[in-house]
Amino acid sequence: xxxxxxxxxRRFEGRLRSLRSAGHRITAQRRAVLxxxxxxxxxCGAEDVHARARRIYPRLGLVTVYRTLAALVREGLAQTxxxxxxxxxxxxxxxxxxxxxxxxxxxxxxxxxxxxALGRLQSAGLRRGFRVTAHRLELFGYCEDxxxxxxxxxxx
Amino acid sequence: xxxxxxxxxRRFEGRLRSLRSAGHRITAQRRAVLxxxxxxxxxCGAEDVHARARRIYPRLGLVTVYRTLAALVREGLAQTxxxxxxxxxxxxxxxxxxxxxxxxxxxxxxxxxxxxALGRLQSAGLRRGFRVTAHRLELFGYCEDxxxxxxxxxxx
DNA sequence: GTATTTGCAAAAGTTTTGCACATCC
DNA sequence: GGATGTGCAAAACTTTTGCAAATAC
Numbered sequence: 001x002x003x004x005x006x007x008x009x010r011r012f013e014g015r016l017r018s019l020r021s022a023g024h025r026i027t028a029q030r031r032a033v034l035x036x037x038x039x040x041x042x043x044c045g046a047e048d049v050h051a052r053a054r055r056i057y058p059r060l061g062l063v064t065v066y067r068t069l070a071a072l073v074r075e076g077l078a079q080t081x082x083x084x085x086x087x088x089x090x091x092x093x094x095x096x097x098x099x100x101x102x103x104x105x106x107x108x109x110x111x112x113x114x115x116x117a118l119g120r121l122q123s124a125g126l127r128r129g130f131r132v133t134a135h136r137l138e139l140f141g142y143c144e145d146x147x148x149x150x151x152x153x154x155x156x
Numbered sequence: 157x158x159x160x161x162x163x164x165x166r167r168f169e170g171r172l173r174s175l176r177s178a179g180h181r182i183t184a185q186r187r188a189v190l191x192x193x194x195x196x197x198x199x200c201g202a203e204d205v206h207a208r209a210r211r212i213y214p215r216l217g218l219v220t221v222y223r224t225l226a227a228l229v230r231e232g233l234a235q236t237x238x239x240x241x242x243x244x245x246x247x248x249x250x251x252x253x254x255x256x257x258x259x260x261x262x263x264x265x266x267x268x269x270x271x272x273a274l275g276r277l278q279s280a281g282l283r284r285g286f287r288v289t290a291h292r293l294e295l296f297g298y299c300e301d302x303x304x305x306x307x308x309x310x311x312x
Numbered sequence: 313g314t315a316t317t318t319g320c321a322a323a324a325g326t327t328t329t330g331c332a333c334a335t336c337c
Numbered sequence: 338g339g340a341t342g343t344g345c346a347a348a349a350c351t352t353t354t355g356c357a358a359a360t361a362c
Contacts, residue, residue, distance in 0.1 A: 025336050025341060046327080061344045066327065068342095082238040086352070087326065100277065102286045115280035121256065121295060124271035129300030130258045137293040139277060144285030181316060181361050202352080217319045222352065242327070243351065 012038055015077050015092070022075045032057035033068040034092075043081045043089040043101060043110045083110075083138060100137045106146035113139065168194055171233050171248070178231045188213035189224040190248075199237045199245040199257060199266045239266075239294060256293045262302035269295065 015034055020026055036053035037044070044052075050065045069090050072078035081089040083103060102111040122132045171190055176182055192209035193200070200208075206221045225246050228234035237245040239259055258267040278288045 023341095027336070027342065029343070059344085063328085063345080064343055080240065082240075084236070084238075086242070086244065088242065102284070102288075104286070105289070111284070111286070113277070113280060113284075115277055118293075118295075121269070121271055121293070124269060128258070128267070128269075130260070130267070130295075130297055131303060132258075132295045132297040133261070134296040135294060136296070137274075137277070138291060139274075139286075139288045140290040140292070141286055141288040147287060179316095183317065183361070185318070215319085219320080219353085220318060223317080 008038065011095075018075060018077055019071070024071055024075075028057050029053075029060050029064050030068050030071075032060055033065055034072070037072075037078065037090065037092050042091040042099070042112055043083070044091065045087045045089050047087075049090065081138070082136070084140075100139065102143065103138055103140050104143035104146050105140050106142055109143055111143070164194065167251075171228075174231060174233055175227070180227055180231075184213050185209075185216050185220050186224050186227075188216055189221055190228070193228075193234065193246065193248050198247040198255070198268055199239070200247065201243045201245050203243075205246065237294070238292070240296075256295065258299065259294055259296050260299035260302050261296050262298055265299055267299070 012034065016026055016031070019030065019034075024030070032053040033049060035056055036049050040048065040052055046062065046065050046069060049069065050060065050062045053065065054060050069078060072092075073080060073090070076093065078090050078092050081091060081101065083089065083101075097114070098116055100113045100116065102113050103109075104111075118135055118137070121135075126132070168190065172182055172187070175186065175190075180186070188209040189205060191212055192205050196204065196208055202218065202221050202225060205225065206216065206218045209221065210216050225234060228248075229236060229246070232249065234246050234248050237247060237257065239245065239257075253270070254272055256269045256272065258269050259265075260267075274291055274293070277291075282288070
C-alpha cells in the first residue's frame with residue numbers, strides 16, 4: 001500500500017491525531033494496530049488484528065493489541081461487535097456514519113449493511129423515559145451463496 | 157409460588173413437554189433451571205441462573221446449568237443476549253413474540269422493549285440477496301432514573 | 313436395562329493484571 | 338526526566354470436556 005495522500009490515508013492520520021490529542025502517545029505498535037484494523041474491514045477479533053498487525057510490527061504482543069483496542073474504543077475511534085461465538089470483535093468507526101452487519105449462519109461471512117431504521121425503536125425507548133444514545137444490531141440469516149433448501153432455522 | 161393452573165404455570169409445563177418431545181429427559185435439575193429462568197425476567201447470566209436455581213435444587217452444578225441452557229437454546233425455548241461485558245446472557249422466549257432490550261449505561265438495568273421496527277432493515281438485507289432469519293438488537297442509553305447532566309457518551 | 317444426565321475436576325479459550333524495562337514527548 | 342507504553346508471565350473469568358456414578362424412562 002502506497003502511503004499517499006488518499007482519503008484512507010488522511011483518515012488514518014486523523015485517527016492518530018485524535019489518539020494523541022486524547023493524551024495517548026503514538027508508538028509503532030499503535031500505528032500497526034490501527035493500520036491493521038483499517039485494512040481488515042469489519043468485525044475482527046483481537047487475535048486476527050494481532051496476526052495482521054504483526055506483519056507490520058513483528059514484535060507486537062497480544063496484550064498491546066488488547067490495550068490499544070480498548071483505548072480506541074474508549075476514545076470513540078473503534079467499536080465492538082458481539083456475535084454468537086464468545087469473542088469480542090472490533091472495527092473502526094467511520095466517523096459519523098454507522099453500519100450494521102449481515103452475518104451468514106451458513107458460511108460465517110460478515111457483510112456491512114449501511115441502512116439504519118431504528119427511529120421507531122428509539123422513540124419507543126423515549127416514551128418510556130429511556131434516552132437511547134447507542135445501539136447494537138446484528139442480522140443473521142443466509143447470504144446469497146448459501147440459500148438453504150429446508151426451513152430448519154427460524155427467526156429468533 | 158403456588159403451582160396453580162395459572163398462565164405462567166401452563167407455559168412452564170408446556171416448555172417441559174417441548175423438552176421431552178425433543179428427546180430430552182426431565183430431571184429435577186432441568187425443572188429448577190427452567191423455573192429459575194421463568195422467575196428471573198430477561199438477560200441473566202449462567203451464574204445468576206445457577207444461584208437462583210440452587211434455591212430450588214441446592215445440589216445443582218453450574219455445568220448442568222450450562223448444559224440445560226444450551227439445550228433450551230437448541231430447542232428454541234430460550235435465546236441468548238450479548239451485552240458489553242464478556243458474558244452470555246439467557247432468557248426464555250415467549251413463543252412467537254419477541255422483544256429487545258433497553259440497557260442503562262449508568263446503572264446497568266435491563267428493561268424489555270416490546271417494539272420491533274426492523275422491517276426496513278430486513279428488506280435492505282433482502283435487496284442484497286441476504287435472507288434475514290434472525291436478528292439481535294440492544295439499545296443503550298440512560299434510564300429514567302439515570303438521566304446524565306453532561307454529554308460524555310455519544311451514540312455508537 | 314440402557315441410554316441419558318449429572319457433578320466433579322480439569323482443560324480450554326479469551327481477556328486482564330503485575331511488574332521490570334523501554335520509549336515517547 | 339518523567340510519565341506512558343510494552344512485553345512477558347501469570348492470573349482471572351467464563352465456558353467446555355472427560356469420566357465415573359446416578360437417574361429417567
